[in-house]
Amino acid sequence: MTKAIITPTVTLGYYRNARTHLIEITLGQGRAAKRTTVHSTLFIAIFPDVDRRWTGGTIDANPSQLYALGLGPKPRKEMTVKLADMPYQVRYVYAPQIDRYIARLLGTRQEISSNPRHFRHVTGVSSRAALGSVSLTADQARALGFIIAEEEVAADEISEHRYICVLDRDGWRITVNVFTPRPVTKDELRGLAIDRAIEHLALTGIDAQPDEFEPVGFREVTPYVD
Incomplete structure (x- = not known):
């Protein structure tokens, strides 16, 4: 059975301030959003793969990167799981205008909207989670409303x-x-x-x-x- 290190990520919004040349970073949405400003050299050191020509956009950050930016606690020990146990990757965003989570099953065209309480109960994400991704079992994916075939899918086929x-x-x-x-x-x-x-x-x-x-x-x- 193939194993992998599961590292949760969240998506940050960022842009380079044309006046100060500093990078302004936002985590989350609305009143609950967290914001910080860092020098571009620090930002590039934390995210070495970012294209330096880009003036802004979104970027995925793991717990260690959030901690380095001052936007998260010191990361816990990473979790090792069997890939076949949690083969379905779902990206989600909370839409406050409609008070629903919009979730997409990666690798498919399936997208659902879910009641926040039901989504958090099934996925186990925090009540403050507004944007990110999560690994689910087939039963969890079905519970959210995704159509999952009954036959098993080998991890190396994904x-x-x-x-x-x-x-x-x-x-x-x-x-x-x-x-x-x-x-x-x-x-x-x-x-x-x-x-x-x-x-x-x-x-x-x-x-x-x-x-x-x-x-x-x-x-x-x-x-x-x-």
Whole structure:
């Protein structure tokens, strides 16, 4: 049985202040959001894979990175699990406008909205969790409303490609993560990235259209287990 180190991550929003040249970072949404400001050299030291040309976007942070930014407690010991025990990865965001969690099953087109109390009960996430990802068993995924086949799926049969994409919308740079079960062409990736950006903006009340975006660049990164 293949084993892996499970490292939970959350998504941070960041941008470079043009006046101070400092990096302003936000964790969470609304009144519960945490904010901090760090020098760009520290930010790059904590996130060495970030493209230094980008002026802002989103980035995934693990507990050690949150601790280094002053946005989280000292991380606990990492947990080792069997991949086949928790084969389903779900990314989620809390939408305060509708008081629901929006969750997507990675590697599929399935997306559901869930009552906050039910979502937290099934997944075990904190009541303060607003954005992140979680590993679920097949039964947990079904409990949320995802359609999961009854037959078992071997861990080594689960593959996923992750792309970091940067789009421009009226002078603003938007960074999104795109996950696919197979490699995709540039044209396919452009459409997927724009769809994802529109979804993110919609959660903040912004109605965007596909023709408003221009691709800036993208890169594929090594898949990871959240």
